Amino acid sequence: MADIIKLLPDHVANQIAAGEVVQRPASVVKELLENAIDAGAETIKLIIKDGGKTLIQVVDDGSGMSETDARLSFERHATSKINRAEDLFKLSTKGFRGEALASIAAIAHVEMQTKPEEAELGTHLKIEGSKIIFQEVQVVPKGTSISVKHLFFNIPARRNFLKSNQVELRHITDEFHRVALAHPQISFHYYVNGSELFGLPKCNLRQRIVHVFGSKTNQKLVPVQEETQVVKISGFINKPEFAKKSRGEQFFFVNDRFIKSPYLHHAVLAAFEGLVKPDCHPGYFLYLQVDPGSIDINIHPTKTEVKFDDEHTLYAILRSTIKHSLGQFNVVPALDFET
Ligand code: ADP
Numbered sequence: 001m002a003d004i005i006k007l008l009p010d011h012v013a014n015q016i017a018a019g020e021v022v023q024r025p026a027s028v029v030k031e032l033l034e035n036a037i038d039a040g041a042e043t044i045k046l047i048i049k050d051g052g053k054t055l056i057q058v059v060d061d062g063s064g065m066s067e068t069d070a071r072l073s074f075e076r077h078a079t080s081k082i083n084r085a086e087d088l089f090k091l092s093t094k095g096f097r098g099e100a101l102a103s104i105a106a107i108a109h110v111e112m113q114t115k116p117e118e119a120e121l122g123t124h125l126k127i128e129g130s131k132i133i134f135q136e137v138q139v140v141p142k143g144t145s146i147s148v149k150h151l152f153f154n155i156p157a158r159r160n161f162l163k164s165n166q167v168e169l170r171h172i173t174d175e176f177h178r179v180a181l182a183h184p185q186i187s188f189h190y191y192v193n194g195s196e197l198f199g200l201p202k203c204n205l206r207q208r209i210v211h212v213f214g215s216k217t218n219q220k221l222v223p224v225q226e227e228t229q230v231v232k233i234s235g236f237i238n239k240p241e242f243a244k245k246s247r248g249e250q251f252f253f254v255n256d257r258f259i260k261s262p263y264l265h266h267a268v269l270a271a272f273e274g275l276v277k278p279d280c281h282p283g284y285f286l287y288l289q290v291d292p293g294s295i296d297i298n299i300h301p302t303k304t305e306v307k308f309d310d311e312h313t314l315y316a317i318l319r320s321t322i323k324h325s326l327g328q329f330n331v332v333p334a335l336d337f338e339t
Pocket residue numbers: 031035036039060062063064065073074078079080081094095096097098099100101102143144
């Protein structure tokens with residue numbers, strides 16, 4: 001029988017990878033914001049037009065890239081963040097897979113302007129469907145600006161699957177909240193269709209939560225603090241009387257990365273048991289710092305799931321820490337919800 005297996009060309013492989021990394025405009029926003037943070041940016045601008053369908057742009061004042069790196073950054077598995085497999089268990093960066101820019105450039109029109117601080121001139125590069133349209137030397141500010149247009153231009157099925165601008169914008173804003181809450185030390189500006197939706201100065205965590213969710217939030221917050229050998233927990237929970245029917249304000253961050261964890265969520269609910277009505281959801285902003293060697297983030301391309309070495313211990317510590325905070329702030333159980 002004749003041999004029939006062949007290696008896929010890069011642009012096809014990139015497009016396949018993109019299917020996992022880029023579900024919708026909000027996924028692009030997440031990847032670009034995370035790259036800006038990894039680049040050490042102090043100020044990050046997010047610019048969105050028409051729910052991300054017309055424009056997604058992220059501008060940072062971070063490290064920037066050399067001319068060669070600017071080109072290489074769009075190759076698959078090209079990353080400056082890890083060198084060896086062992087590094088996966090010492091991660092201090094958001095990125096490490098080296099596939100976001102390659103994936104995005106495979107399914108959109110992308111333009112990048114970038115310059116390291118010390119360089120006199122920067123690079124302007126345009127790439128569409130993995131094809132370089134041009135790359136030239138240009139006078140550009142320090143840092144990196146990446147704009148993404150015509151997302152899914154070559155995948156009609158994905159493009160047609162996009163929801164209304166309003167729905168896509170809601171997903172983008174959720175992503176923005178998560179990143180902004182994880183990094184109060186970074187200043188963020190978020191523009192939608194030409195007007196500024198959020199201008200967040202560099203501040204502390206309480207101030208950042210209040211800036212994002214409004215001044216009424218301040219009175220709801222109860223601080224949470226605990227440090228053990230396994231985990232350092234900080235952040236806030238909302239007082240139980242502010243529990244809502246919707247699940248909006250529930251955030252877990254592990255080593256400054258927003259994650260979803262039904263298991264840890266359950267630990268929080270267990271601590272609130274008897275304090276909130278069964279159909280209401282307590283708000284929380286919880287930050288866990290653990291040894292990077294004790295977790296695995298490389299479970300899913302979007303990196304919103306984490307595998308913990310010792311989940312059970314974490315559960316117990318989290319639950320008792322929150323109970324303690326609730327107790328300290330004289331939050332007493334309501335006697336009977338039915339009356
Ligand atoms: P990863 O973040 O997993 O390394 P990406 O595809 O997102 O993969 O980015 C590839 C590389 O491009 C990064 O490792 C980094 O060196 C560089 N890069 C991407 N975005 C920026 C940025 N905003 N500023 C500086 N360097 C960047």
